[in-house]
Amino acid sequence: MERKNFLKSLLVGTVSSSVLLQACKKDADVTATSTSTSGTTTGTTTGSTSGTCSVIETETEGPYPTKAPASYVRSDITDGRSGYKMTVSIAITNYNDSCNAVANALVDIWHCDAEGNYSEYGGSGSQSTNYQSVHFLRGRQTTNSAGVVTFTSIFPGWYTGRATHIHVHIYNASGTSLKVTQIAFPEGTGTALAAVGGYSKGFSGYTYNASDNVFSDGTSLEMATVTGNTTDGFALSIVMAVPA
Amino acid sequence: MMKKSTIKLCYRKIIDSSSTKPWDKFVLEDSYAEFRLQVQNFTQVKQYPSLAELVHEVPEAKKINQMVGPAITGYIQQLNEVVPDILNNLGRRFIKFKTYQFEIINSHFDHKEKHQVAISFFSEPMIWYGTIDNYLLLSSAGQETEEVLTHLLQLQPYLSIYSLTQCHELDTISG
Numbered sequence: 001m002e003r004k005n006f007l008k009s010l011l012v013g014t015v016s017s018s019v020l021l022q023a024c025k026k027d028a029d030v031t032a033t034s035t036s037t038s039g040t041t042t043g044t045t046t047g048s049t050s051g052t053c054s055v056i057e058t059e060t061e062g063p064y065p066t067k068a069p070a071s072y073v074r075s076d077i078t079d080g081r082s083g084y085k086m087t088v089s090i091a092i093t094n095y096n097d098s099c100n101a102v103a104n105a106l107v108d109i110w111h112c113d114a115e116g117n118y119s120e121y122g123g124s125g126s127q128s129t130n131y132q133s134v135h136f137l138r139g140r141q142t143t144n145s146a147g148v149v150t151f152t153s154i155f156p157g158w159y160t161g162r163a164t165h166i167h168v169h170i171y172n173a174s175g176t177s178l179k180v181t182q183i184a185f186p187e188g189t190g191t192a193l194a195a196v197g198g199y200s201k202g203f204s205g206y207t208y209n210a211s212d213n214v215f216s217d218g219t220s221l222e223m224a225t226v227t228g229n230t231t232d233g234f235a236l237s238i239v240m241a242v243p244a
Numbered sequence: 245m246m247k248k249s250t251i252k253l254c255y256r257k258i259i260d261s262s263s264t265k266p267w268d269k270f271v272l273e274d275s276y277a278e279f280r281l282q283v284q285n286f287t288q289v290k291q292y293p294s295l296a297e298l299v300h301e302v303p304e305a306k307k308i309n310q311m312v313g314p315a316i317t318g319y320i321q322q323l324n325e326v327v328p329d330i331l332n333n334l335g336r337r338f339i340k341f342k343t344y345q346f347e348i349i350n351s352h353f354d355h356k357e358k359h360q361v362a363i364s365f366f367s368e369p370m371i372w373y374g375t376i377d378n379y380l381l382l383s384s385a386g387q388e389t390e391e392v393l394t395h396l397l398q399l400q401p402y403l404s405i406y407s408l409t410q411c412h413e414l415d416t417i418s419g
Contacts, residue, residue, distance in 0.1 A: 054398075057335055058336075066322070067270060068316075068318025068321075071315075071317040072315075108281075125345065126345040127313065127346070129342050129343065171281060176284075
């Protein structure tokens with residue numbers, strides 16, 4: 001039986017018959033797409049196309065996709081990394097407006113784990129659908145009306161050439177970058193840094209703030225307050241002024 | 245009759261401003277918003293707002309793909325490990341995937357309409373028995389029964405056989 005006639009006979013009783021008729025036309029695409037030969041690409045297709053009859057998706061309509069936040073958006077960024085628990089509290093103030101709180105600012109933080117390693121975002125090649133821990137110790141929160149964000153993390157480790165630090169990137173509510181900066185840690189006897197002791201590496205070869213290429217010109221604006229101990233965990237807090 | 249092989253398919257789904265499906269639009273919107281956030285980690289973006297130019301000037305900016313990927317993991321999860329768009333000849337999606345790769349083909353800090361992304365879906369292993377016209381005769385791997393459930397899949401743009409492992413008959417060892 002000639003193929004086209006056979007397929008047309010299937011139209012009896014189908015629900016979306018106009019769609020099927022359309023697809024059986026010679027040049028039909030169900031959505032407006034075309035693939036050019038020069039390597040540029042456009043759009044997607046709901047059915048396979050080749051200039052002959054195409055099947056159309058005929059399945060029970062599934063749940064519609066729902067808005068999903070970026071997987072950076074979480075308060076607990078630990079992702080199972082070992083280390084001493086530390087809460088991070090950052091208050092964002094506006095130095096263009098009497099240091100009033102900046103609400104609805106996006107705050108990204110990221111830092112290395114106890115061994116001094118950063119997560120790779122998602123790997124350089126293909127990713128698994130089981131994406132646990134691919135961007136450990138990276139997170140994003142939005143400041144509340146008091147201009148504050150809080151994260152749960154671990155006390156960072158360190159790596160050669162840098163003092164212990166946390167990266168911070170602050171954006172306004174429309175996504176414009178306000179400040180890229182880093183948080184520095186107090187050093188010396190009785191500090192959290194001393195209590196943690198550099199984890200398994202100790203401090204052999206450690207770069208202190210005064211020798212650090214980012215902090216050597218002064219850390220007064222980037223220096224955090226860190227309280228607590230290795231048994232109960234640590235609490236870091238800092239106020240950061242940005243040109244909002 | 246060709247020898248059957250174990251293959252993995254790859255479907256590279258392109259999403260840009262001409263895409264109309266809700267899932268596609270969420271992915272495009274959210275990946276563009278994340279692109280604008282992450283690309284500001286490269287100060288040269290002010291001078292080179294086009295991603296193509298930025299990567300040319302700052303090769304390190306190539307990692308923007310990995311930096312932006314986490315913006316869409318929620319949408320990948322919503323697919324429940326079934327590759328979108330690609331239908332068997334009965335009109336059903338049937339290809340399972342456990343790995344994928346996100347890439348930004350092009351984008352521009354000031355021109356949202358230039359944002360174009362691709363998601364490559366890599367299928368679980370399937371058995372390829374042969375080809376009828378331009379249809380692949382396939383089944384999922386690991387069916388132990390004599391009667392195997394199969395699919396017919398039309399060859400189409402952006403769909404490829406990504407890898408192939410020949411099935412070898414075991415040597416007969418007598419004695």
